[in-house]
Amino acid sequence: MAFLSNAILVIFVLGVTAIFLPRLSGSVLGLVFRGIGWLIRRRTRSRREYVIARARSEEEEQRAPRPKASSNSLARSQAEDEDWEKVDSSGPGGVNTTSSSDSEASGDDEWDGIVGFFHPFCNAGGGGERVLWEAVRATQRRWPKAICAIYTGDHEVNKATMLERVENRFNIHLHNPTVVLLYLTTRKYVVASSYPYMTLLGQSLGSLVVAYDAFTLLVPDVFVDTMGYAFTLAMCKWLFPGVPTGAYVHYPTISTDMLASLDDKTGVQGINSGAGKGLKGAVKRRYWQLFAQLYGWVGRHIDVVMCNSSWTAAHIRTIWGKDKATTTGEGTPSSPAVVFPPTAVTELQSTIKVDTEIPARKKITRWFCARLRAFFKSARKTPLTQISPPPRLVLIGSVRHASPDETHIYNLRLLAHELRIRDQTTFLCDASWPAVLSHLSTASVGVNGMWNEHFGICVVEYQAAGLICVTHDSGGPREDIVIDLGDGATGFRAETEEQFAAAFEAALALPEAEKVAMRQRARRSALRFTEEEFSQKWLTQVTKLVKATR
CATH class of the missing domain: 3.40.50.2000 (Glycogen Phosphorylase B;)
Known part of the structure; x- marks a missing residue:
């Protein structure tokens, strides 16, 4: 109850901000949110230290020689461990992501921070989960000392079972010690069935509760959403201005195609095809238009934006772009980078x-x-x-x-x-x-x-x-x-x-x-x-976030 009360308090503050934003000084608002963020950091400091210590301990245990193992299997195990310590400046698949001189100058190869992946349904086993785990693998290979923390609501699965499922379902092998699962208790607030009406707004506001839950577990050094909850990234930026944020967008929460479908007469453009008729349709249209404006405002707070296709990128440019939209793929809200999902x-x-x-x-x-x-x-x-x-x-x-x-x-x-x-x-x-x-x-x-x-x-x-x-x-x-x-x-x-x-x-x-x-x-x-193409483009964008932590 105490956690829920705190989460509701934060949502209330955000709501008051939205209402009185024109009347309040930006600096005052910044101090309010930073103050809340400072309290969260302070309360979670011991857990952060524990997560890091546990990961390093598991790393040492995995490297320790196994007396009963044969010489061949031991050599193979040691070789595998060494692979994780070797920093491949060319990235997975032998594709250059940064030059060796840049890596040495910035020390990025030795970066040992925490990348937080917000993915409440990471055990679903679908295409979005393939993207998540391939992103984790690429991140591990690029920064072997970094910790990949996944915020998940899948309480029924422990880490060993989760990684085994990832291997069986996607044939993706991960380095166990630097993967950490952080279990959310509020995932129900982003389930669509919880909001029979105004589902888009309900899930988006609900994601703020879940994000607060995530941050009270651990505040990462880099925060990446891989499910499409853009509001969580804006919340991170308000609470922790120094934490770089990234979004991998599979599908825009609302798009111009959705708005156009309200006037569709063919009946083939989704479940809302032709739903713009009458008073109810007019209310729905206005609600969607207002939500699209809010969604765009939220998206413009994100540092790095990646989209899974040209279609998605076009919609994100239209809704999130605050400047003249371009198609150069710079990785910004106005020019999102197209990073095709990895396929085997x-x-x-x-x-x-x-x-x-x-x-x-x-x-x-x-x-x-x-x-x-x-x-x-x-x-x-x-x-x-x-x-x-x-x-x-x-x-x-x-x-x-x-x-x-x-x-x-x-x-x-x-x-x-x-x-x-x-x-x-x-x-x-x-x-x-x-x-x-x-x-x-x-x-x-x-x-x-x-x-x-x-x-x-x-x-x-x-x-x-x-x-x-x-x-x-x-x-x-x-x-x-x-x-x-x-x-x-x-x-x-x-x-x-x-x-x-x-x-x-x-x-x-x-x-x-x-x-x-x-x-x-x-x-x-x-x-x-290919998976190699995804890794290359993923690391190009995430490298920007890692450098921003310095």
Whole structure:
């Protein structure tokens, strides 16, 4: 109760600030917030010392020789430990991130601060979590002495189990001693279901409560949000002006497309399509417009801004940009850097060959999809049983338990039954990475029917594995992924039910030579989204934050 009272007090102060901001001196407000921040630092100093001491202790324990280990395994273990101490000035994948002279001059390689990653749902196992853990791995390799603290609400998972899941799900190996999990007790305040009305504002204000919870656990040297809670970064800047902040934006909380969808008459632009009619629609529109202004004001407090796609960056430039927007990708609110999410392109391409049509793919075509209501509808016009050989529909992805995801899967199962394609449909929830690889190796067509998919990691995986893609003609797939780079199409894009049905038929009807050619073009295109490319661009931006701590 004491914690909640303190959090409510901070929210009250922020609210009073928003109301009386024109009447109060900026310096007075700064002193108020800095005073609160000073108290938080003072109260958490002992925990910070404990976290650092614990990490160093685990580091020493891991380096200690193991008497029962064989000489070969011991040598291998020592070599692995040494790798973490070696600072690779060229960054992961051998790509230069800073020059050696700059590194020596600034001492960045020896930086031993704490990077706080705000990611309350880090055990979800989705694309956003892949970004988080790949970012942690890149940070560890660049600054071996730094501590990566993840603020999470996943109390049911300890660190060992979490890192094991990361390894199994994403094939990402992390250095255990310098990873710290800090458990939040207020995650419920950012759950959408907690706000049946005014959800955007409710979650945003709720994130301030969760951020306060995070800071009372530990005040980091660098604070990065990797889930899209921009308000937490502004709060950090108000309380701790000396802590550099960074945002990795997967999806803007509100966008111009959302506002435009209120007037949509086609019914395909999301759940709010056409909802701008009447008095209720007018109120919703005004609420969204005001929230967009608040969201933009908050975003302009962030030091470094990264976006996962060109589509996301364009919206962030429009809403957060305080100066004349540019497209140079400097990493500012007015010019966010596009840092494509990491995808296991290298592993997929080394595991799955596409020199000729794979026999398994000739025998059975698998539809490997993320959101599929459009596909289910198209099945009414082109029944799967009429295609020879009959294809199978395989749905693979992560499912957040006790969330709308489970309800959605249940509804999809019912829909498959109603459309009489249940026997041709397989649901694989929370599949391991080896299982994903197995299905990708035998699939022929990869489908993603989501409108305005912010990026589309699964679409890149389709391309890297040599599948022919059929995606929605919007968002990241249209802007960045399923594009012609000058040597031909890399897949199909569609919007309407009829267009999806036509694209499915066209993909299956391609001559064998063109199928192979399209697959190979797509695989070359996917090289833009490797883990190495992500690491390089991530470190370019985070280096700015590390240098700012000095």
